[in-house]
Amino acid sequence: MTITKHGSATYEGLGKDGKGHVSTGSGALAAQPYGFQTRFEDKAGTNPEELIAAAHASCFTMALSFKLAEAGHTDGSVTTSAEVSLEKDGDGFTVTKSALSTKGKVPGMDQAKFEELAADAKANCPISKLLNAEITLETEFEG
Template sequence: MAIKRKVQAVWKGSAKEGSGQLSSSNKFFDNTPYSFKGRFENEDGRLGTNPEELIAAAHSGCYAMALSVAISEAGHTPDQLDAQAEIVLDKEGDGFAIKEIKLTVKGKVSGLSKDKFLEMAEGAKEGCPISKALSAVPISLDASFES
């Protein structure tokens, strides 16, 4: 059985002066705004999101869950996993490209060794469905552990 998720983007106006809204069937996104300035000019005080933040949210969430599954399957329960994904967007030719994704995780798991945690952290990076989908981009991992 395939699981399907859908978000609709509506854009009005030119690329630089226009704006868009994102909406999802579950209403998590409900006319959430996004714009050129918010995406490419690091506009402060902006309301909304941008595609790169959405990729980072999806990747950090997927990664944390994949690592939690691995830890749970090894017979442990994570006390806390703090995962972050940073998307590096840079100019390429006439446009832009995602050049790198930097995953960072800080984990606290009682009864688990640091070496085993680091091994599981790397495995979760490789096994996370979002990591697999983004495999055309270099993905680095900085993992730290607290027992």
């Protein structure tokens, strides 16, 4: 089974002077602005690294949720943030790291099992597999 999703981007003008818009096929993002200033100068709008961070956090969180359900749990919550690092690499840049930080609250579960399932989710979520970068995971748990 293959599931295909779509995203698109337009960039008008070139280099630092250009301005772009990014959209998702679902419409969740529609013509969101991006460009040099939103990527390197912290101006309003989005950037590819922020979108990767959101994708990684959401993919990992869903993967962990499924691992928790497979372990027999029916109630709880998981919240994850991801920080994606973009570093200078010769004449260009490379995404070098995605740091996941997750908090879980699952009644009747102990922290050791939560950490085990979180590590499995980190290794097996599709976005983790896609990234050719260091992926770290920090957990916080409340049973």
